[in-house]
Amino acid sequence: MGQLNQYxxxxxxxxxGGLVLFALAVLLLERLLRIxxxxxxxxxxxxxxxxxxxxxxxxYLGIAIPMALMLGTLITIDRLSRTSELTSAFGAGxxxxxxxxxxxxxxxxLAGFTLVLEGYMQPVGRYGYREVEHSVTQKSFAAxxxxxxxxxxxxTTFYVGPGGGPIFIYEKTKGGGIRLTTAAKGNLVIRxxxxxxxxxxxxxxxxxxxxxxxxxxRLAFGLSAIAxxxxxxxxRARGSDERxxxxxELYKNRTGILFPNLSVSANNAALHLRLAKAYLLLVIPFIAxxxxxxxxxxxxxxxxxxGIISIVILQKSLEFGQxxxxxxxxxxxxxxxxxxxxxxxxxxxxxxxxxxxMGQPPLATLSIFIGDVLKDIRKASRALFPFVKGGVxxx
Numbered sequence: 319m320g321q322l323n324q325y326x327x328x329x330x331x332x333x334x335g336g337l338v339l340f341a342l343a344v345l346l347l348e349r350l351l352r353i354x355x356x357x358x359x360x361x362x363x364x365x366x367x368x369x370x371x372x373x374x375x376x377x378y379l380g381i382a383i384p385m386a387l388m389l390g391t392l393i394t395i396d397r398l399s400r401t402s403e404l405t406s407a408f409g410a411g412x413x414x415x416x417x418x419x420x421x422x423x424x425x426x427x428l429a430g431f432t433l434v435l436e437g438y439m440q441p442v443g444r445y446g447y448r449e450v451e452h453s454v455t456q457k458s459f460a461a462x463x464x465x466x467x468x469x470x471x472x473x474t475t476f477y478v479g480p481g482g483g484p485i486f487i488y489e490k491t492k493g494g495g496i497r498l499t500t501a502a503k504g505n506l507v508i509r510x511x512x513x514x515x516x517x518x519x520x521x522x523x524x525x526x527x528x529x530x531x532x533x534x535x536r537l538a539f540g541l542s543a544i545a546x547x548x549x550x551x552x553x554r555a556r557g558s559d560e561r562x563x564x565x566x567e568l569y570k571n572r573t574g575i576l577f578p579n580l581s582v583s584a585n586n587a588a589l590h591l592r593l594a595k596a597y598l599l600l601v602i603p604f605i606a607x608x609x610x611x612x613x614x615x616x617x618x619x620x621x622x623x624x625g626i627i628s629i630v631i632l633q634k635s636l637e638f639g640q641x642x643x644x645x646x647x648x649x650x651x652x653x654x655x656x657x658x659x660x661x662x663x664x665x666x667x668x669x670x671x672x673x674x675x676m677g678q679p680p681l682a683t684l685s686i687f688i689g690d691v692l693k694d695i696r697k698a699s700r701a702l703f704p705f706v707k708g709g710v711x712x713x
Contacts, residue, residue: 598661
C-alpha cells in the first residue's frame with residue numbers, strides 16, 4: 319500500500335472509529351434509563367447494569383457500523399476535496415479507484431466482523447440481556463423490599479414504610495381477584511438452616527377480593543410470615559425467538575428441524591437479513607466515495623445529508639422486506655436480495671461515472687438535472703400562459 323493510501327486509511331480509521339463510539343454513546347443513552355429502572359431493586363445494581371450494557375453492545379454496534387462507514391467515507395473524501403488533495407492526486411495520474419482501496423479494505427474487515435457480530439454476538443447478547451432482566455425481577459424479599467417505596471414484581475406489589483412499617487402487599491390471584499395484606503410492622507429475617515429470606519409480619523390483616531367485589535378469606539393475625547422468593551420460575555431456554563439464534567443455528571433450521579416451534583419463514587428471513595447487512599458494507603464505499611467528491615470553488619456538504627438519508631432508507635427497506643418474508647407474504651429471499659441487486663447496480667453506475675468517465679459528481683449531476691427540469695417547467699408555463707411575465711399578471 320502506497321503512502322497516499324496509508325494517509326487516507328489513517329484518516330478514515332480515525333473518523334470511522336470516532337463515529338462508531340459517538341453512535342454507541344447516543345444509542346445507549348436512551349436504553350440506560352430503562353436499565354436503571356430495572357436494576358433499581360437489585361442487590362448488585364452496578365454488576366447487573368454493567369452486564370446488561372455489555373449484552374446490548376453487539377446490537378448497537380450493528381446499527382452504528384454501517385452509518386459510521388458511510389459517514390466516515392463521505393467526510394474523508396469531502397475533506398480531501400476541500401483541501402484540493404483529491405485534485406492534486408488526479409493531476410498526478412492517480413485514479414479514483416486506487417484512492418478507494420483503503421475504504422474497500424475497511425469495508426471487507428467490517429463485513430467479516432459483522433458476520434460474527436450479527437451471527438453470534440448479537441443473538442447471545444440479546445438472550446443474555448433478557449436473562450439478566452428476568453433474574454433481576456425474580457429476586458427474593460431481601461432484594462425487592464425498599465423502605466418508603468412501592469416495588470412491583472410480576473403480579474405482586476410491596477410497600478414497606480420507614481422503619482419497617484406499615485406493610486402493604488397487593489397480589490393478583492389466579493381466579494382473577496386480588497389478595498391484600500397489611501401489617502403494622504414487618505421484619506426481614508433469614509432462616510438459619512435454609513438461608514431462605516422471610517418477611518415476618520406483626521398485627522395485620524389479610525383478605526381476598528373476588529372478581530365480583532366480594533371479600534372472602536379474611537384473617538386477622540398477631541404474627542405471620544411470608545417465606546421464600548417472589549417466584550422460583552427459571553428463565554426459558556434460548557431459541558424461542560429467531561433473533562436469539564446464531565446464524566449457524568438458523569442455517570441448520572432452514573426446514574424447521576432444529577427448532578420446530580419457530581416459523582420457517584421467520585427463521586430464513588432473519589438469516590437472509592444478516593447476510594445482506596454484511597454484504598451492504600462491501601457496497602457502501604462505491605456509493606460514499608462519489609457522493610463525497612466536490613469540485614469547484616464553492617464545495618457543498620449535501621453529500622453527507624444524502625448519505626445519511628440513503629443509508630437510513632436502505633436499512634428500513636431491508637427490515638421491511640425481512641418482515642414481509644417472516645410473515646410468509648413473500649419468499650424470505652425476495653424481500654432482501656432484489657433490493658440489494660438494485661443497490662449494487664446503482665453503486666456500479668455511480669462509481670463508474672466518477673472513476674472511469676470522470677464525469678460530474680453525482681450530486682452535481684442531480685443538481686443539473688433538477689435545474690433542467692425546472693427550466694422545462696418554466697418554459698411550459700410561459701407557453702400555456704403567455705400573458706404571465708416575471709410571475710406577475712398585468713391588471
